[in-house]
Amino acid sequence: SHSSKEPAGSRRLRTPPTAKPAKRQLRATMLFLVLICLELSDLLFAVDSVSAIVAQVNDLFLAYSSAVFAMLGLRAMFFIVDELAKIFALLKYGVAAVLVFIGFKLMLAHVYRIPAAMVCGILVSVLALSILASVAQERVSEWANYEKLIFSSKTPTGEKVLTPLQSPYPPEKRPRMI
Numbered sequence: 001s002h003s004s005k006e007p008a009g010s011r012r013l014r015t016p017p018t019a020k021p022a023k024r025q026l027r028a029t030m031l032f033l034v035l036i037c038l039e040l041s042d043l044l045f046a047v048d049s050v051s052a053i054v055a056q057v058n059d060l061f062l063a064y065s066s067a068v069f070a071m072l073g074l075r076a077m078f079f080i081v082d083e084l085a086k087i088f089a090l091l092k093y094g095v096a097a098v099l100v101f102i103g104f105k106l107m108l109a110h111v112y113r114i115p116a117a118m119v120c121g122i123l124v125s126v127l128a129l130s131i132l133a134s135v136a137q138e139r140v141s142e143w144a145n146y147e148k149l150i151f152s153s154k155t156p157t158g159e160k161v162l163t164p165l166q167s168p169y170p171p172e173k174r175p176r177m178i
Contacts, residue, residue: 046071056109089137094130098123 046067053063085091101122105114 042071088131088134090130090134091127094127097126097130101126 049070050063050067053066054060057063057066081091081095085095105119108114
């Protein structure tokens, strides 16, 4: 039974109007398996780091909640810092300085306790200084390139440029002024 709109040799399968719609099937790809493995490893590292946090903080709820929030925000924070490091050239050195400071703070925790406000101030100021230094470095570089272009005797293509006090004639052929 062919309809008048289809060619005679058409073999298109049709579902009868009384047939029930097919059930949808969910299938997992290999990428889904990789995602599950990543999330499980994040969970294991978070649970493992709770013991280190408990050594610093006595409240168990605070330790677990900070580990969970760190786990949820760390990967997103990496991509943000990666994009910012592409924009600000010296930010990676600021992040390195922050990590060194945190390492020293943890090593000296039993000897001297640095107040939280001071730690926060140091972290923010180091990152802000690295961003400001990146902006200043870019401006100085732009100005140096501008000065090189303005005060050079050649154009970017290599052609010789004459300043107002230079003559296009060699010394022996210059007209003499009386």
